[in-house]
Amino acid sequence: MIVAQKMGHAAVQGLNVLKEIVYGLTLGLMGGGLWKMHPWNNQRRTREFYDLLDKGIISVVVEDE
Template sequence: MAAHKIAHASYRGPSVVKEILYGISLGLLAGGLWKMHHWNNQRRTREFYDLLEKGEISVVVEEE
């Protein structure tokens, strides 16, 4: 019988450089989303206090 030569894929393990780049990318993405969330909250709070200062809204319930 003839010996069969079959190419087998060998597992080389994780690439450290790829893992670092993936981690940095995910970290920057998550940080950007978190920062946008906080900017949105800050904008809404600023709008609330601006309207409160102008007298357009009130936090006191009017009694009838």
Template structure:
């Protein structure tokens, strides 16, 4: 009697298409997070200069004390 053949999973190496897809996905996610940070900084800067132009805040220190 012969023993039944059992299929074993063989490592075939990295899948090039999967690696490209993962790289693009991670790159887009990192780029989006970077861009969100820049948008937030731009918004904060715009708010600061709007308040400065409106006269609600000042960058001059009072010397009354």
């Protein structure tokens, strides 16, 4: 019984809940930011493509030779 109390006390003693919450939020926000960068890049490329298409710089029609 004494060993069980010491083991339980050691497990709770090293636990810093606030620190773990901050680490979790930080990692979650960083991961979410990286995850959102992919759709933002696709949206930017699509917008650039349609801008060039509207200006007549590029065309999607293959020219006959």
